[in-house]
Amino acid sequence: MNWLMLAIAPGVAISAYIILKDEHNREPRKHLIISFLLGALSIIPAMLLELPIAFTEQHLFFKSTLGNALKAYLMVALPEEICKYFMLKRYAYQQPAYDEPFDGIVYAVMVGMGFATVENILYVYQYGMGTGILRMFLAVPAHATFAILMGYFMGKAKFETKREPYLLGAGLFWAILFHGSYNFFLFLKDTQHKDNEFSLLMLLGALISLITGIVLSKKAIAVHLHKSASTFTTNNLNVNDQ
Secondary structure, three states, X not given: OHHHHHHHHHHHHHHHHHHHHOOOOOOOHHHHHHHHHHHHHOHHHHHHHOHHHHHOOOOHHHHOHHHHHHHHHHHHHHHHHHHHHHHHHXXXXXXXXXXXXXXXXXXXXXXXXXXXXXXXXXXXXXXXXXXXXXXXXXXXXXXXXXXXXXXXXXXXXXXXXXXXXXXXXXXXXXXHHHHHHHHHHHHHHHHOOOOHHHHHHHHHHHXXXXXXXXXXXXXXXXXXXXXXXXXHHHHHHHHHHO
């Protein structure tokens, strides 16, 4: 059971971190749990959409730089982020409790961590504890950054109705871009067996993508939390003045 705890812990820890950040107006526990479970379920349609990858693994084109780019962005990042986006848009985005921009980040992370947790369980079960430890520091945090970037724009979209289609599209775009970029370098590392120096360079590329996502995610969280603090402080002052 140790492997299962290792697989589950990172997603739950990141979820708890984001929930605790939402100190001004906490979300109903029911919505958080449902969003997490919907994210877990979203891996099913994503895996079905990714089935063609199994037929491309031995094709020389998909070992090339262009083939890896196509696989990373269009065959993995695109279906996975669309499935997560659909779950977020169809459930949490429609709830009355979704009443501040930071909620976009909260619910997007719940969905993203639900997805990442199931994915992590599958990987750790198949490849062992070493893979679980690596994914604790790489893949699961990467999924969190994709979710935060999507959630930042979806948080804005709910309250900027004239720009809603653009902001929803922007959230999906940036999640796909960072997801695809992270995967692209790892795919190159695994398929183009040149030398150790090349492998380290590709790993560095994936790390740079992840670190950039983390930096942008921290900024996104800070922006929405600042807005929440201003909004709810003002509302409390108005109530106290009455």
